[in-house]
Amino acid sequence: MVLSFVFGVSGMAINVDPSVLFDAANEDRKYAPYAMAMLPVALTSFGYHHSVSSMRAYYGEERKAKYAILGGTVIALALYCLWLISIFGNLPRHEFGPVIEQGGNVDVLLKELDAVIASESVSKAINAFSMAAILSSFIGVGLGVFDFLADFFKFEDTRQGRTKCWLVTFLPPLVMSLLFPFGFIVAIGYAGAAATVWACIIPALLALKSRSMAGGDQGFRAPGGNAMIGAVILFGVLTALFHFLAMAGMLPAFLG
16 A cells, blocks of 8 residues: 555656646635535544544553554645645646546546556556555454444454454445445545544543543543533534535535
8 A cells, every 4th residue: 555655646746737736727716615515524534533442452551542643643644635736736626527526436536637647557556545545444444343343242352252243343344345336435425424423522522521520630631621622522513514514515516
């Protein structure tokens, strides 16, 4: 995955055209309103909450887990920004129309990039990275879901118990991905609304509840006080609201 990303993105990065990246040909550049519809997908893409308990168990200490999560998120954000710059710096905005019509289908994106990327090997590397990125998301999410289902179904920590948990965790999404190869793109948008509950609202309420209990000021404590808790809840509510407004066609949508 790393090799395909480095080879594919470097092949595009050296050909980034600033005029294409900043859409210089379009005098009416107003893209900020589209950010509202992006929030649910961004929350899902950078959501790490499903792995918090697993990370805590692996590292054995809250602060080590915190730095691991923070570092991993920053690395992912940096690579994502590089990916966006490489894509938007090569493909003009008006050529995103067919990609948007197909719901962000990677195959359509690659076909559009073929017109601006001369190297076939770079195109293949981008395709390999895209597939690997989707596959790797199963691993990250599966880590947290595995531990959750093991606890929920009371599976024993034995080879037989872990095998059962593995099947329950990975078999349903495997079947769905085979039946709907590009359903991942659609599902991640809907997952954004659900993620606002388990990634923003519930953790914030749990923190608020724990601080009101006896001994709640002991051990690890997230910074920002109650103001930060309120801000997180507000962010979750707004993100869910934006998702449902986008579903209803009430938010600005870029069509290419």
